[in-house]
Amino acid sequence: MFNKNIKSKQMSQKQAEEKTIQNLLNCYFREIDQGEWLATNIRADDQVGPQHDFSTKEGCIRCYLPSHSCYLIANLRYWSLIGIHLYYFPILTQYSEEADITVPSNVGIIELIVSELVYISRDCCKNNDLLNRVIQSCKNIQEFLKTKNETLNRGTFLGKFIQAEQSLLYGHQMHPTPKSRQGFTADDLSAYSPELKSRFQLSYFRIHNSIVQEASSLDSKATDLIKDEVLLDPEVDENFKNLYCHQDEYSLIPVHPWQADYLLRQESIKRLIYMGWLEFLNCRGRFYFPTSSIRTLYHPKSNFMFKMSMSIKITNSLRVLMKKELYRGIDVHRVSMSNIGKNLYANFPKFLIIRDPAYISLRDDNSQECPISVILRENWFKSTCCSADVISIVALCQESAEASDSKLAKVIRYISRHQESSLFQVSLNWFQSYLGISLEPLLWLYSHYGIALSAHQQNSILELKSFYPHRFFFRDTQDFYYCYDYYDLLDSIIPGMGIGTENMYDTDVIEEIFIYNLFVNNLFGIVNVFATSKLIDEKLLLEYIKNVLVNYNKKYKNLSKLFEKLLSAAKLPCKGNLLTSLYDMDEVAASNPGRPYFVYIDNPLLSV
Incomplete structure (x- = not known):
């Protein structure tokens, strides 16, 4: 068993590194330098030549890296008109036309490409941490592969909505850091990653209505919609429902548990709690599933998915909801309910827009960021109304x-x-x-x-x-x-x-x-x-x-x-x-x- 685990870890590391290099190369050739196509393969003396089975072009792509005074050589497994190529590994280097071909490690190739990029951006970015993000993404992919439980690749190969949402082990194939999550610890990765089939309860804040900003395009306010969801949740105790879910001067805002921990360390939040405007009610109720975006949470029996703020950087962006995002959901719902939406659905009944009809947030007139906020998204994929195969x-x-x-x-x-x-x-x-x-x-x-x-x-x-x-x-x-x-x-x-x-x-x-x-x-x-x-x-x-x-x-x-x-x-x-x-x-x-x-x-x- 021990040897099997070692072998599995080595295979996961190899797959993660090769997938990361493939992304990096395709991005580099698309955005920085296309390199030159050579009609023949290039290999080191002790390498067995690649066996071509379906490529539209044999040969390799060779690209010169000025800051290292060397060529990067990628033998082609599949050459694509679209630019999403597949490669044979290992990737090679050559330091002059006459020099021997060398075979760096996968990590060495990653460092070589990223250091070339950092050199290119040296006048604009003095503290570039791209290498850290690339390596973090690669290690996360390795962890997902190592601990995978791929229900979608056993028996049925499709499955239901949440199975598909939690199956994205690699992410965007034309992105250098598709699985980077700056702000997550190793424990956070395990607890909150969709790729690891995580599920968890929502945290709740109780907020006085005087510091709440909310809007809804439905008949009910966001406050009432959330309280109704809690009332319908059989896993929330009756005492909580009686205390916090009736009509009063307070709203409930569900928050991602990672974000709740983060917020409770912020001085501004501590001050609101001390003043009695804000109360933290801990985690309650059903266990929700993170979808592929990490911060949108789903339950098969809930009327809504919840898109939440998270103060972590996923790929390129800090995932704190902005006011413009809150407003957009209301606008889109208005579009869909107008003659625009009616005409769209009349002409194309098989084309549907999943709407975000309500939001609620802690009001802050001095910031565009909304760290305590949630968007309510229609749940088209409730277990009671969707038994079909649904997949992004x-x-x-x-x-x-x-x-x-x-x-x-x-x-x-x-x-x-x-x-x-x-x-x-x-x-x-x-x-x-x-x-x-x-x-x-x-x-x-x-x-x-x-x-x-x-x-x-x-x-x-x-x-x-x-x-x-x-x-x-x-x-x-x-x-x-x-x-x-x-x-x-x-x-x-x-x-x-x-x-x-x-x-x-x-x-x-x-x-x-x-x-x-x-x-x-x-x-x-x-x-x-x-x-x-x-x-x-x-x-x-x-x-x-x-x-x-x-x-x-x-x-x-x-x-x-x-x-x-x-x-x-x-x-x-x-x-x-x-x-x-x-x-x-x-x-x-x-x-x-x-x-x-x-x-x-x-x-x-x-x-x-």
């Missing part, structure tokens, strides 16, 4: 921990076997079905009302029926954007819309965000998974997207500028996750959503 696109596309097929590939192979149809045809049919329920509704909403939804893979949830796409859910109202050109129309339908939300932009900015999230991140990412799973060629699906866009260009003529960019531009906008991390940019706090660190990548639609 990012979870569907993620490679499993055993380095075998993604869940998407397993779905396609399952359909192929049971329908006795080719993998090619099933893949094409599945992708056509997905575009049918996702792409046109998003284009329609932007065309008619100037509303752009940032439908990246994590915000896109798919309900499958007979393993094919059936309904598309968009979540996270933070990622709604409104175009200035449509302001008069929107204001006539929903007066006062956009006040305080900081999400109204010029067309050029909107379309950068829209193209990156929907096309580069979402659709191109899915295409890459089909191709790397050996199901269908990237070019065929890219050609299908191109043909669909040509047809939509005729239908939505006012979006001709957007379609021209997609169909004709040599480069497409792409969020630079590596540069955003390198320059330590907090995207949530920034008034302009990551735009300074957008880069431009080759448009893969021009290759077909």
